Amino acid sequence: MSDLAKRLDLNRALSVLGPFIGLILxxxxxxxxxxxxxxxxxxxxxxxxxxVIVALGAIGMTWVIIGGGIDLSVGSVIALSSVAAAxxxxxxxxxxxxxxxxVVVGASVGALNGALITxxxxxxxxxxxxxxxxxxxxxxxxxxxxxxxxPETWLDTVMSKNPDPSWLVLxxxxxxxxxxxxxxxxxxxRTVIGTHTIAVGSNEDTARLCGVRVSxxxxxxxxxxxxxxxxxxxMQLGRLTVGDPTTAIGLELDIIAAVVIGGGSLSGGRGSILxxxxxxxxxxxxxxGCTLTGxxxxxxxxxxxxxxxxxxxxxxxxQRPR
Amino acid sequence: xxTSALLTMRAVEKRFGGVTALGGVDLxxxxxxxxxxxGENGAGKSTLMKVLSGAHRPDAGAMxxxxxxxxxxxxxxxxxxxxxxxxxELNLAPDLxxxxxxxxxxxxxxxGVVRRREDRGRIEEALAFLGHEDIxxxxxxxxxxxxxxxxxxxxxxxxxxxxVVVMDEPTSSLSRRxxxxxxxxxxRLVKRGVAIIYISHFLEEVEELADRYTVLRDGKTVxxxxxxxxxxxxxxxxxxxxxxxxxFPVVPRERGDALLxxxxxxxxxxxxxxxxxxxxGEVLGIAGLVGAxxxxxxxxxxxxxxxxxxxxxxxxxxxxxxxxxHRVAQGFGMLSEDRKEEGLATSLTIAQNATxxxxxxxxxxxxxxxTARDRRAAELIERLSIRSAGPRQTTGDLSGxxxxxxxxxxxxxxxxxxxxxxxxxxxxxxxxxxxMYRLIGELAASGKAVLFVSSYIPELLGVCDRIxxxxxxxxxxxxxxKDWDETSLLDEATRGGTP
Numbered sequence: 001m002s003d004l005a006k007r008l009d010l011n012r013a014l015s016v017l018g019p020f021i022g023l024i025l026x027x028x029x030x031x032x033x034x035x036x037x038x039x040x041x042x043x044x045x046x047x048x049x050x051x052v053i054v055a056l057g058a059i060g061m062t063w064v065i066i067g068g069g070i071d072l073s074v075g076s077v078i079a080l081s082s083v084a085a086a087x088x089x090x091x092x093x094x095x096x097x098x099x100x101x102x103v104v105v106g107a108s109v110g111a112l113n114g115a116l117i118t119x120x121x122x123x124x125x126x127x128x129x130x131x132x133x134x135x136x137x138x139x140x141x142x143x144x145x146x147x148x149x150x151p152e153t154w155l156d157t158v159m160s161k162n163p164d165p166s167w168l169v170l171x172x173x174x175x176x177x178x179x180x181x182x183x184x185x186x187x188x189x190r191t192v193i194g195t196h197t198i199a200v201g202s203n204e205d206t207a208r209l210c211g212v213r214v215s216x217x218x219x220x221x222x223x224x225x226x227x228x229x230x231x232x233x234x235m236q237l238g239r240l241t242v243g244d245p246t247t248a249i250g251l252e253l254d255i256i257a258a259v260v261i262g263g264g265s266l267s268g269g270r271g272s273i274l275x276x277x278x279x280x281x282x283x284x285x286x287x288x289g290c291t292l293t294g295x296x297x298x299x300x301x302x303x304x305x306x307x308x309x310x311x312x313x314x315x316x317x318x319q320r321p322r
Numbered sequence: 323x324x325t326s327a328l329l330t331m332r333a334v335e336k337r338f339g340g341v342t343a344l345g346g347v348d349l350x351x352x353x354x355x356x357x358x359x360x361g362e363n364g365a366g367k368s369t370l371m372k373v374l375s376g377a378h379r380p381d382a383g384a385m386x387x388x389x390x391x392x393x394x395x396x397x398x399x400x401x402x403x404x405x406x407x408x409x410x411e412l413n414l415a416p417d418l419x420x421x422x423x424x425x426x427x428x429x430x431x432x433x434g435v436v437r438r439r440e441d442r443g444r445i446e447e448a449l450a451f452l453g454h455e456d457i458x459x460x461x462x463x464x465x466x467x468x469x470x471x472x473x474x475x476x477x478x479x480x481x482x483x484x485x486v487v488v489m490d491e492p493t494s495s496l497s498r499r500x501x502x503x504x505x506x507x508x509x510r511l512v513k514r515g516v517a518i519i520y521i522s523h524f525l526e527e528v529e530e531l532a533d534r535y536t537v538l539r540d541g542k543t544v545x546x547x548x549x550x551x552x553x554x555x556x557x558x559x560x561x562x563x564x565x566x567x568x569x570f571p572v573v574p575r576e577r578g579d580a581l582l583x584x585x586x587x588x589x590x591x592x593x594x595x596x597x598x599x600x601x602x603g604e605v606l607g608i609a610g611l612v613g614a615x616x617x618x619x620x621x622x623x624x625x626x627x628x629x630x631x632x633x634x635x636x637x638x639x640x641x642x643x644x645x646x647x648h649r650v651a652q653g654f655g656m657l658s659e660d661r662k663e664e665g666l667a668t669s670l671t672i673a674q675n676a677t678x679x680x681x682x683x684x685x686x687x688x689x690x691x692x693t694a695r696d697r698r699a700a701e702l703i704e705r706l707s708i709r710s711a712g713p714r715q716t717t718g719d720l721s722g723x724x725x726x727x728x729x730x731x732x733x734x735x736x737x738x739x740x741x742x743x744x745x746x747x748x749x750x751x752x753x754x755x756x757x758m759y760r761l762i763g764e765l766a767a768s769g770k771a772v773l774f775v776s777s778y779i780p781e782l783l784g785v786c787d788r789i790x791x792x793x794x795x796x797x798x799x800x801x802x803x804k805d806w807d808e809t810s811l812l813d814e815a816t817r818g819g820t821p
Contacts, residue, residue: 199670202667210732211651
C-alpha cells in the first residue's frame with residue numbers, strides 16, 4: 001500500500017511537472033537566444049520581481065478556482081487598494097498602516113463578492129464582472145481620476161531589485177510572496193478550510209450533504225482572493241511609487257492564466273499553488289525574454305495564448321487514460 | 323376488438339454483455355387502442371422503449387408497423403415509420419416557441435430561412451383537435467406549465483403523422499387536473515386511429531384509460547389481456563410473481579427509545595403532512611414509487627429542502643426545519659440516492675470523501691493530521707472490505723458497489739445517530755448488497771435509528787422492522803414489516819391506501 005500511496009503522490013507531482021517542463025523549455029530557449037543578457041543574476045532578479053504582482057494574485061485565485069469559482073475583480077481591486085494605500089501614505093500615515101489598509105480594502109471587496117454570490121445566487125463570473133467595474137470606478141473616484149502622488153517612504157523599496165540590506169538578495173516583496181505561497185499551499189492541503197474548499201469545488205452537493213457550510217466557505221474564499229489582490233495592490237504602489245487608479249487593467253486574465261497553466265481546472269477541485277507560481281513565473285520569463293531578444297510584443301501575446309491552450313490540453317491528455 | 327394490429331413485436335430479445343435486458347417480449351397493439359405496458363422497476367420497460375425508438379437494435383425477434391417490417395436504426399427512422407416517443411423527461415427547448423419546438427429538425431425552409439407560416443396552420447389545427455386552443459404557437463415553451471408542455475410533445479407527434487405514440491409515465495409530473503386533461507387528449511388521439519402505448523406505474527390510471535394491457539417481468543411478456551374493472555390485483559400478481567433470491571442477514575436487535583419524531587411535515591410540493599416516529603435500534607422502511615416524494619421527505623428532514631409546515635423533533639427538541647450543517651452537528655447523516663451527482667465527490671480520494679463530514683478528530687487549530695486521516699480511512703476500508711488501492715485512491719476509479727461503500731464509510735465515520743438512507747443499494751452488485759443489509763442491521767443493533775427508502779420491495783421486507791408507504795406525497799402509517807407482503811406494498815404504492 002505504501003508503494004501505491006507513493007505512486008499516487010507521484011501522480012500529483014506529475015501535474016506540476018508539465019508546466020515545469022514548459023518553464024525549462026522557455027528558459028532554455030532564451031538562454032540560447034540571448035545568453036549574456038538573459039542568463040545573469042541581475043536579470044533573474046528582475047524577472048522574479050516582475051512576477052510578484054501576478055503571483056500574489058494567483059495565490060488567492062488558485063483557492064477560488066479550486067473552490068469552483070472565478071474572480072474577475074482582482075485587477076480592479078489591485079488598483080483600488082493601491083490608491084487607498086497611497087491616500088494614507090500621502091496623508092502621513094506609516095506605510096505599515098497603508099499595507100493593512102490595502103489588504104483590508106481587498107478583503108472587503110472579496111467578502112462582498114462572496115456574499116453577493118451566495119446571497120443573491122448569481123454566478124461568480126457575473127458578480128465579479130460587476131464588482132470589477134465598481135472597484136475600478138471607486139478607485140478613480142478616490143483618486144479624483146488622477147494618480148495619487150506619495151512622499152518617499154520605505155514602501156518604495158519593497159519591490160526594489162537591490163534590497164537593503166543586500167544579504168536579502170531578493171526584494172522583500174519576493175520573499176513575502178514566497179512565504180505566503182508556502183503557507184497557502186500548506187493550508188490548502190492541510191487545513192479544514194482548505195479541505196472544505198476542495199470539497200466544494202469538487203462537488204458542492206456532496207459538501208452540503210456532509211454538513212459543510214458552503215456559503216461561509218465561499219465568502220472566505222473570495223475574501224482570501226481579495227486580500228491577496230489587496231496586498232498585490234500595495235506592492236504595485238511600491239513599484240510605481242504612485243497610487244494609480246488605472247493600473248492593472250486586464251491583469252485578472254494574466255492571473256487566471258497563471259493558475260490555468262499551473263494545472264487549475266475551471267470546473268473546480270483541481271489546481272495547486274506551486275503550479276500557479278510556475279505559471280506566473282513562466283509568463284514573466286516570456287515577457288522578459290521577448291523584451292531582451294527584441295521580439296515584438298505581439299509575438300509574446302501569441303506565444304502566451306498558445307501556452308495556455310497547450311498547458312490545458314496536455315493536462316487533459318494526462319487525465320484521460322484511467 | 324378489431325384485428326388491425328398496428329404494431330407487433332415477436333420474441334424480441336436484447337442483451338448487454340452478459341445481462342439479459344429483454345428475454346422474449348411479445349406485444350401487439352391495435353389501431354385506436356390505449357395499450358398499457360406495466361412492470362416493476364427493471365422489468366425491461368425502458369429497454370423496450372429504446373428498441374422501439376431505434377436507440378437500441380434488438381438481438382433477436384421481429385417487429386412490424388402496419389404490416390411492414392420495422393427495424394429502426396435511429397430515432398429519425400422511428401419517426402419516419404410513424405412511431406413517436408414521449409419521454410418522462412420532456413424533450414423541449416424552453417427558449418424556443420411552441421411552433422419551433424414542434425417543427426424542430428424538420429423545419430419547412432427556403433434558402434435556410436424558416437417558413438413558419440406554412441406550418442402554423444397545421445399546428446393550430448392539431449392544438450384545436452386536442453382541445454388546447456389556449457396554447458398559442460408563438461409562445462415560448464418556458465411560459466407553459468408541465469401539462470401544456472406535454473400537449474406540445476403530442477402535437478409534435480401528431481404533426482409528424484405518428485401512428486403509434488409511446489408515452490412513458492406521462493402523468494408522473496402532472497397535477498391531478500392536468501392528468502385529467504391529458505386523458506382527454508389521449509382519448510381524442512385514439513379516436514383518430516392512433517395507437518397509444520401507455521407506460522405507467524399507476525394502476526388506477528391504467529384501469530381508467532387503457533383498453534388492453536401487457537405485463538413485463540424480468541424482460542419477458544408474462545401476461546396480456548383486456549382491461550376490465552377490477553383488473554389491478556391481477557396486474558400486481560403478474561408484476562410480482564418472482565422468487566426472492568436475496569439473502570437477508572438477521573441481526574438481532576431491540577427497539578429503544580423514540581429518537582426522531584416527524585409531525586405533519588410538508589415540503590414545497592411533496593411530502594404533504596408526513597408523520598412518523600423513529601426509535602433507536604430500529605430500521606423504518608419507506609416504500610413508494612419513484613417521484614412519490616420519498617427523497618423529498620429525507621431532504622426536508624436533513625435540511626436540504628425547505629420545510630413548509632410541520633415539525634422535526636430530535637431527542638426531545640422540536641424545530642420547524644434546520645440547515646444541513648446544523649443537522650449534521652445534531653447527529654444526522656444522509657446517504658444520497660444520486661451517488662455520482664451528490665453522494666460523493668468522485669474526483670477526491672477515499673480518505674477525503676470518507677472523512678469530510680467529520681474532520682475534527684484529525685484537526686488541531688484547523689490544521690489536519692493527514693497520517694491520522696489515512697489511518698482512519700484504512701480502518702474503514704478494512705471494516706467495509708472496500709476493494710481499493712488504499713486511502714489515497716480516487717473514489718471515481720472504484721466500482722459502483724465500492725463507491726457506495728465509501729459513502730457508507732462516511733456515515734460510519736460521522737457516527738450519526740439518525741441515518742437517512744436513500745436507495746442505498748441502487749446500482750450495487752448482489753454481493754455488496756448483502757454486505758450493506760448486514761451493515762444496516764448492525765447500525766440499528768448498535769442503537770442507531772435508520773430510515774431506509776427503497777424502490778426494491780424485497781429488501782424493505784427483508785431489512786426493515788416497520789414499513790410505511792408514500793403515495794403522491796402522502797405517507798401512510800408505519801406498520802410492522804411482517805404485516806406487509808410484496809403484493810400489499812406494491813398495491814399501496816401504486817394505488818394509494820387507507821392512511
